[in-house]
Amino acid sequence: MDNNNQTLATNELATLPLGHNWYQKVASNFEIIQSYLNKLDTDEPEANNLKNKFDNMSDKLNIYETNIQAIVNILSDYDVPIAIVDGKVVEIKEGD
Template sequence: MSIKLFTNELSAVYDDSLRQMLISDFEIIQDAINEMLDNQLIIKRQQSDIKETQTTIESKIRVQDENMHELVNILTKYDVPIQIVNGKVVETEEGE
């Protein structure tokens, strides 16, 4: 996305040096605005990529937690002294 300012449309009523200074200033402003707009697009794309990565990671963590709970449930059925405490799988003493 870019913006084109009318830099060469200034009336010749002004003296030529002032006209040239204003044209130069407008061109500098135009370049700065266009750079900001380009950076804004890049930032939006990066934010989208970060959100997508975050969603993927959260999904993988959920699946991992579900698998861990299922594994602990299976092992418990076979009298393996194991349980989840504070999100960690720990071995328990017999009879706990």
């Protein structure tokens, strides 16, 4: 069922007289909601794929940051005036 163009009957439900077929509108709301819940269930592999990509990027970022820190440490050992400040490699003045 494709409910992409349907909207939920929300505000109008409160104003319907009791004799009206309000239950059909409520049932329609549940059908629309169910179609989206079904879509969420089928998109689980895609969500897992995105999580794996994020984890991979996070791992690469950690490796990058570790490598930058190692480079700064090595250069500092040779008295190169640099440091990491607020996540950025900066040149420092003598005596800082």
